[in-house]
Every structure is written in C-alpha cells, then in structure tokens.
Amino acid sequence: MLADYGYIGLLLVVAIFFAVTTLLLPFFLSLPARLEVYFRRLRQYLLLNYPFFYKLLPPFSLPRFMQIVPYNPNPVKSSTFECGMETIGKAWVQFNFRYYFYALVFIALDVLVVFLYPWAVDLRKLGLFGFIGVVIFIFIIVIGYIYAWRKRVLEWK
Amino acid sequence: MEIGDVYSSRQLDEAEGEQIESLKARSQQPIPDPDEWLEQELERNILVTSVDAILNWSRRSSLWPAICFPACCAFELIATAASRFDISRFGMEVIRASPRQGDLMITAGTLTWKMAPQVKRIYDQMPEPKWVIAMGACAISGGIFASSYSVVPGYNRIIPVDVYVPGCPPRPEALLYGIRMLQQKISKMSLVTEGR
Amino acid sequence: MTVALSGEEIASQIEENFPGSIVESSPKSIVVNKESLFAVASYLKTTPGLDFDYLTAITAVDYYDYFEVIYQLTSLQHNHSLVVKTRCYGRDNPTLPSVVSLWRGADFQEREIYDLFGIGFGGHPNLKRIFLWEGFQGHPLRKDYL
Numbered sequence: 001m002l003a004d005y006g007y008i009g010l011l012l013v014v015a016i017f018f019a020v021t022t023l024l025l026p027f028f029l030s031l032p033a034r035l036e037v038y039f040r041r042l043r044q045y046l047l048l049n050y051p052f053f054y055k056l057l058p059p060f061s062l063p064r065f066m067q068i069v070p071y072n073p074n075p076v077k078s079s080t081f082e083c084g085m086e087t088i089g090k091a092w093v094q095f096n097f098r099y100y101f102y103a104l105v106f107i108a109l110d111v112l113v114v115f116l117y118p119w120a121v122d123l124r125k126l127g128l129f130g131f132i133g134v135v136i137f138i139f140i141i142v143i144g145y146i147y148a149w150r151k152r153v154l155e156w157k
Numbered sequence: 158m159e160i161g162d163v164y165s166s167r168q169l170d171e172a173e174g175e176q177i178e179s180l181k182a183r184s185q186q187p188i189p190d191p192d193e194w195l196e197q198e199l200e201r202n203i204l205v206t207s208v209d210a211i212l213n214w215s216r217r218s219s220l221w222p223a224i225c226f227p228a229c230c231a232f233e234l235i236a237t238a239a240s241r242f243d244i245s246r247f248g249m250e251v252i253r254a255s256p257r258q259g260d261l262m263i264t265a266g267t268l269t270w271k272m273a274p275q276v277k278r279i280y281d282q283m284p285e286p287k288w289v290i291a292m293g294a295c296a297i298s299g300g301i302f303a304s305s306y307s308v309v310p311g312y313n314r315i316i317p318v319d320v321y322v323p324g325c326p327p328r329p330e331a332l333l334y335g336i337r338m339l340q341q342k343i344s345k346m347s348l349v350t351e352g353r
Numbered sequence: 354m355t356v357a358l359s360g361e362e363i364a365s366q367i368e369e370n371f372p373g374s375i376v377e378s379s380p381k382s383i384v385v386n387k388e389s390l391f392a393v394a395s396y397l398k399t400t401p402g403l404d405f406d407y408l409t410a411i412t413a414v415d416y417y418d419y420f421e422v423i424y425q426l427t428s429l430q431h432n433h434s435l436v437v438k439t440r441c442y443g444r445d446n447p448t449l450p451s452v453v454s455l456w457r458g459a460d461f462q463e464r465e466i467y468d469l470f471g472i473g474f475g476g477h478p479n480l481k482r483i484f485l486w487e488g489f490q491g492h493p494l495r496k497d498y499l
Contacts, residue, residue, distance in 0.1 A: 065348040068212065070285040077281050081255060084275025088169075167481070174487030271486055306493045307485060 026069060032062045033071035101153045105145065112141045180274050184314040191317050209347050216260070216286060217343040219248040220336075223259025223283060225276060228266030230293035233326040242329035247336060256283040261339070262316075263332075267295035267302055268309040280316045288343070290335055291318045294325040301325070356433040357381075363403075363435060367393055382423075382436035390439050391450040397426060397435070398455050404428045405435060408456035413466045415496045420447055420472055441472060444495075451477040469494040 005012075039060065046054040080087045119126065119134050148154065226234065238244050238252065253259045256279045268276060280289070291312050294300035299310035312318055319342060322335035364378030367385075374389035385393050397405045405426035413422045424437040441447035451474035452459045463474045464483040471492035474480055482489065491498055 065208070068208070068348070072285060074281075076278060077284070079278075079282070081257065081282055084272075084278045086278075170481060170487045174489070177486045178488050271484070306491075306498075 030069035030071055033067040033069060036061050036067070037071055037073065098156055101148075105148055105154065108141065108144065112138065176274050177270055180277065180315065181270055184273075184309070187311060187313040188315075188317045190313070191319070212348070213344045213346055216346075217340040220261040220288070220339075221251045221253055221259050222249060222261045222263050223256045223279065224252060224254050225262050225264045225279065226266055227264075227268055227272060227276075228295065230265035230296070230326040233324075233329055233332060234263060234265045234292065237329040237332050242333060244333070244336070247333075247340075249336070256280070259283055260287050261290065262287065263290045263292050264296045264312045264316075264318075265292045265326075267300060268312060268315075269307045270309055271307065273309050273315055276312075277315045286346075288319045288339055289316055290320045290322060290332075290339060292322045292324075292332060292335070293327055294323060297321045297323060354432075355427060358433050358435045360436070363397075367396065370396060376440070382438050384438045384440065387439045387441060387449055391452065393437070394424070394452050394455055397437070402431075404430050406430070406456075408452070408458045408462075409434070411452075411459055411462040411466065413470050413472060413494075415470065415494065417496060418442065420470060422449060422466065422472065424452070444497075446473060447471070448473040448475055450475050451480075453477055468492070471495065 043054060043057060043059065046057065115137070116134070119130065123130070236242060238250060244250060249261070251258075256262075260283065262280060262283065264276070280287070289312070291297050295302060295308070296312045296318075299305070299308050302308040303310050309315065320335050320339045322332055324331050327335070359380045360378040360383040361380060364375045364383045367383070368375050371389050371392055374385050374393055376384040376386050378384070397403050405428045407427045407429050409425040409427050411422065411424050413420055420441045422439050422441065424439075425434065426437060427434040439449060441449060449472060451463055453463065453474075453476070460477075460479070461483060463477055464480060466472050467474060467477075467480055468482040468484050469492055481487065485493070
C-alpha cells in the first residue's frame with residue numbers, strides 16, 4: 001500500500017526512520033552505562049538491607065568500550081538549573097487570576113470565530129436569511145463581551 | 158512597599174559567604190591538567206578504531222559552547238561567533254544558555270571568588286563528555302588581576318581545563334587556533350582508555 | 354550643560370543657616386564637618402533655588418589621616434551641580450549619618466563604601482557587604498589592607 005504512493009511513501013519511511021532513530025539510538029547506546037550504574041545502586045541497596053543476596057551478586061561492569069554514551073550522575077549534576085545558584089523554594093507558584101479572565105473571553109470569541117468560518121465560505125448560498133441569523137448570533141456574543149468590558153475584566157492593574 | 162521588603166535575608170548572605178570561603182579554601186592548588194592519556198600508546202583493534210573515529214569526529218565537529226562570559230574576552234568570543242571569523246563552520250554557532258545542552262565551556266573573562274561557586278556548579282551540571290577552554294590571561298592565571306583580593310587566579314583552581322588560549326584578549330584567530338587544538342585532542346580520545 | 358556651582362557662594366549661604374558647619378570651601382567643592390552633614394544635605398535638597406534632588410554619586414578616598422567621603426549632587430530642575438565632601442578622622446569604625454532618607458540612590462553606594470572602606474552609616478536600613486561576601490575579613494580599599 002505504501003508503494004502506491006511512490007516517492008512520497010519512501011520519504012515517509014525515511015522520515016519515520018530518522019525520527020525513531022534520533023529518539024531510540026541514544027537510549028540504546030546509553031543502556032550499557034546506565035545499566036552499570038543501576039546495578040551498582042542495586043548492590044548498595046542489597047548491602048544495606050539484604051546482605052545475603054549481596055554476597056551472591058558479584059561486581060560486574062561492562063567493558064569500557066561498550067559504554068559509548070557516558071552516564072555519571074551525581075547530586076549536583078542532576079540538580080535544577082538556576083544559573084549556578086541553588087534553588088530556594090519550589091517552582092509551583094500561584095498564577096495571576098487575570099490570565100484566567102483573558103483566557104475565558106478569548107475562548108468565547110474564538111468559538112464564535114470558528115462558527116463564522118464555514119458561514120463565510122458559503123455566504124452566497126445562504127443568502128439574506130443566513131446573514132441575519134449570523135448577525136443575531138454575533139450580537140448575542142457581543143453583548144456578553146461588552147458586559148465583560150464594562151465590568152473591567154480586561155484591565156491589568 | 159517598605160524599604161525593608163526588597164532585601165535578601167542575612168542568613169542567605171551568610172550561607173553564601175560560607176560557601177565562597179569553603180570553595181576558596183578548597184581551591185588553593187590548581188587542578189592538574191588531565192593530559193596523561195594523551196601520551197599513551199594504545200593497542201586498538203579495528204572495531205574500536207572505527208567506532209572511535211566516528212565518535213570523535215561527531216563530537217569534535219559539533220561542540221556546543223555553554224555560556225560562561227564574565228568579562229571582556231566575551232567580546233572577542235562574540236566576534237569569533239560573528240560572520241567574519243565564523244565558528245559556525247566548526248558547528249559551534251549554537252551557544253546554549255543551558256549547560257545541559259552544552260559540551261564546551263569557553264571561559265571568557267575574569268573570575269571572582271564571589272562568582273566561582275556558580276561557575277563550578279554550571280560546570281558540574283554539564284553532561285559528559287565536556288571540555289573547557291580557558292580563554293585569555295585572566296582565565297589562565299588571573300591575568301593582570303592575579304594578586305587581587307577577589308580574583309580567582311585561573312579557572313584551573315576550580316574546574317579542570319583542557320586548552321589554554323593566551324592573550325588579553327586573544328584575537329579571534331587565536332581562539333580558533335585553540336579550538337582547533339581542542340579538536341585535535343578530542344580526535345585522540347578513545348573508548349578503551351580513561352580519556353575523558 | 355550642567356553648571357557646576359562654585360563652592361564659595363554656596364558655602365556662604367550654608368554658613369548663614371548652619372553656622373560652623375563649613376570646614377573649607379573652594380571653587381570646586383565644599384567640605385562640611387560630619388555632625389552637620391545631614392542637616393546641610395537636607396537643606397540643599399529642600400531649599401528652592403538649590404533643589405539638589407538627584408544624588409549622582411557617593412564615593413570615598415583614603416588619605417592616611419582621614420577618610421574623605423564625597424557626595425556629588427545635581428539639580429534636575431535648575432541644571433546645576435555641587436560637590437560636598439566630609440572627613441572622618443580615625444580609622445577604627447568611622448561612622449557618618451546616612452542620606453538614604455533623602456536620596457534613595459544612596460542605598461547601594463553607601464553599602465559599597467562600607468564594604469570597601471569600612472565606614473559605617475548610621476540609619477542605613479540594610480548596611481551589609483555588597484561586592485564582597487559575608488565573612489570576608491577586612492576592607493580592601495583602605496591603604497593599610499595589604
């Protein structure tokens with residue numbers, strides 16, 4: 001079925017292959033180093049809690065030439081980036097409520113616009129009746145908009 | 158707003174001061190340059206050599222600098238990155254603000270003890286493989302500010318440096334020569350040794 | 354062009370209102386003594402005709418016998434400027450009154466002078482080191498630091 005599309009099909013295959021490789025190749029190449037780190041952590045855990053199993057599991061590390069992508073995590077390296085400083089507090093802050101007002105008004109008017117697009121495409125066929133109907137619709141929405149405007153919802157102080 | 162609201166707390170300042178003092182106490186000797194592996198003769202088999210060649214070529218041809226521009230050498234670095242002395246031809250035009258995406262730290266400028274913990278932290282947050290080019294006299298040894306009360310005498314007190322580019326500031330051609338030396342160093346890296 | 358006012362004229366005007374405050378005056382600057390510094394500064398700021406509402410800079414110099422703190426004032430309304438100096442004798446904990454309540458721009462500059470010279474400012478809301486870190490011993494720009 002892909003062959004029916006000719007060169008487009010080939011391009012699609014190449015594109016998908018490229019994207020998948022970009023995502024999966026670093027993952028697979030980093031597996032040897034990461035597995036070694038996880039194995040080392042597992043041995044540490046067993047040493048603390050299950051010494052019997054710790055003795056059963058000998059230290060094992062993959063040869064260095066198999067570790068193509070390095071993986072050496074440490075607490076400073078994995079910490080959050082804040083231009084060199086240590087972070088203070090959490091990033092979960094309260095957002096300004098005015099954003100919510102703007103989003104709400106936008107949604108209402110955006111839905112109106114979405115209805116206007118197909119109407120505009122077929123305007124000639126719909127004639128005067130269609131025109132008056134949409135004008136009434138817009139009028140209803142605009143009443144709400146003017147109400148929001150007069151209630152000073154869109155001001156940012 | 159009261160006048161007292163905008164200031165950071167005293168404890169924060171004291172914690173920062175302790176951090177700086179402890180870093181200064183730890184950094185009395187320069188970190189030795191990681192160069193011993195360069196002279197080793199290696200036995201390589203054909204399989205590893207090919208992988209080495211590909212890896213080293215890809216790493217040295219797409220070094221992305223991470224931002225570390227405290228002072229005036231930054232202008233020469235910017236000039237090098239501009240159109241006349243292009244570093245884009247070496248694949249390096251992507252100067253990333255985030256150290257997570259950078260693998261080369263070109264330290265362009267004088268480092269003070271107050272800034273040192275931050276630079277060290279940014280270096281620590283870069284993923285391996287990473288390299289450092291010390292650009293300019295202040296980065297190599299403190300430059301003309303070497304005996305100052307607040308200047309770190311060379312970046313190699315706090316982070317290991319691979320290539321030193323002298324000059325005050327080094328001309329863009331000198332920086333490009335230093336980058337070329339780093340590329341030659343990277344081409345000698347191998348998977349079977351501990352070359353970083 | 355901002356006119357640099359001559360110190361001698363201003364000195365005579367200040368001497369009328371605050372007798373004994375002027376130590377010396379020259380065409381370039383006036384030197385006041387530190388007890389009357391704050392009064393003279395607020396007089397310079399509030400008097401119509403002088404109206405020095407913008408503090409351009411504060412800086413300090415270490416002559417071996419004394420520290421000299423230099424205030425450079427500008428009037429944005431009348432476009433003239435003046436240099437006011439004070440001297441602090443004694444090297445252990447010299448203090449001056451802070452002018453932060455008159456000019457907010459003095460905030461960081463007085464912290465800088467405290468950091469590098471060790472001159473304390475009474476009435477400063479947040480007098481701590483600004484360039485060097487807490488825990489740094491000494492004040493580097495003094496002549497006897499090294």
